[in-house]
Amino acid sequence: HHRRHHRRSSRDRTRSPHRRHDEGHRRHKRHRSRSPAPRPVALPYNAKKLHKHQFNEYRPLFQSYLDIQKQIILDDLDEREAKGRWKSFVGKWNKGELARSWYDPSMLKTAQETVQSYRQVSPERRPRASPEYGNRNDAGLQSDEDDDDFGPALPTDIASRHAGHGPSMPKMDDIAMRNELLEEDRARDRTNYVEDMRYERKLERKTQKDRLEELVPRADPGSRERQLEKKRETTSTLRDFRDAKEGGDVEVGEADLMGDDGI
Numbered sequence: 001h002h003r004r005h006h007r008r009s010s011r012d013r014t015r016s017p018h019r020r021h022d023e024g025h026r027r028h029k030r031h032r033s034r035s036p037a038p039r040p041v042a043l044p045y046n047a048k049k050l051h052k053h054q055f056n057e058y059r060p061l062f063q064s065y066l067d068i069q070k071q072i073i074l075d076d077l078d079e080r081e082a083k084g085r086w087k088s089f090v091g092k093w094n095k096g097e098l099a100r101s102w103y104d105p106s107m108l109k110t111a112q113e114t115v116q117s118y119r120q121v122s123p124e125r126r127p128r129a130s131p132e133y134g135n136r137n138d139a140g141l142q143s144d145e146d147d148d149d150f151g152p153a154l155p156t157d158i159a160s161r162h163a164g165h166g167p168s169m170p171k172m173d174d175i176a177m178r179n180e181l182l183e184e185d186r187a188r189d190r191t192n193y194v195e196d197m198r199y200e201r202k203l204e205r206k207t208q209k210d211r212l213e214e215l216v217p218r219a220d221p222g223s224r225e226r227q228l229e230k231k232r233e234t235t236s237t238l239r240d241f242r243d244a245k246e247g248g249d250v251e252v253g254e255a256d257l258m259g260d261d262g263i
Contacts, residue, residue, distance in 0.1 A: 043093075047093075049094045050093045055086055059074075061102070062086060068175075114176075
């Protein structure tokens with residue numbers, strides 16, 4: 001009986017280190033399971049987290065972000081780089097790493113209006129389609145990330161509370177002024193094009209008229225044929241005057257309207 005008790009005690013002592021290890025491992029697992037989950041990041045202005053498939057919805061804001069923060073035009077990027085920068089933008093947005101003003105709902109509205117004005121004055125530039133997101137694990141671009149904590153100027157009431165923090169930021173007024181100047185340039189180009197076209201048509205009609213006069217001699221003054229010719233010439237002159245007046249004030253002499261040998 002004493003020997004059996006001794007063997008059982010020896011087996012217990014042999015197994016005890018493993019048993020203590022298992023119990024400690026279980027306690028460690030229970031401790032890990034009780035650790036609290038990371039708290040969600042509270043984004044400025046109660047903004048919601050972005051998903052990579054919201055590209056079309058947030059494209060105007062993303063386009064303004066690249067223009068202001070990176071001096072990059074979205075339409076100039078190939079699909080792979082555009083996708084990488086969008087993925088990086090989404091990651092920074094969801095972590096609250098962007099400048100506070102980017103989360104302001106009014107920024108999205110302003111960006112949409114800005115992009116719309118670009119499309120109206122520059123219809124030849126077509127926006128790039130949404131990047132195709134497959135299963136490829138493309139890493140976001142890591143360059144020039146140090147300026148992401150700066151953004152466009154906040155609205156006046158908010159900017160007054162943040163005065164003195166960081167360098168001066170681009171203002172939406174400056175962007176609006178730039179867009180206004182761009183629209184004026186486009187309008188001036190269109191006006192010059194229309195005026196050039198009218199001038200070309202006027203020269204063409206005059207050339208045709210001169211050629212006809214060379215081919216067909218004028219009728220005798222006072223004859224019915226000459227009266228019909230004068231009527232056609234007057235109609236043509238009035239048409240030229242109307243077209244020219246649409247492009248600006250033009251003076252037409254009586255001789256141009258009635259001819260050199262009036263009836």
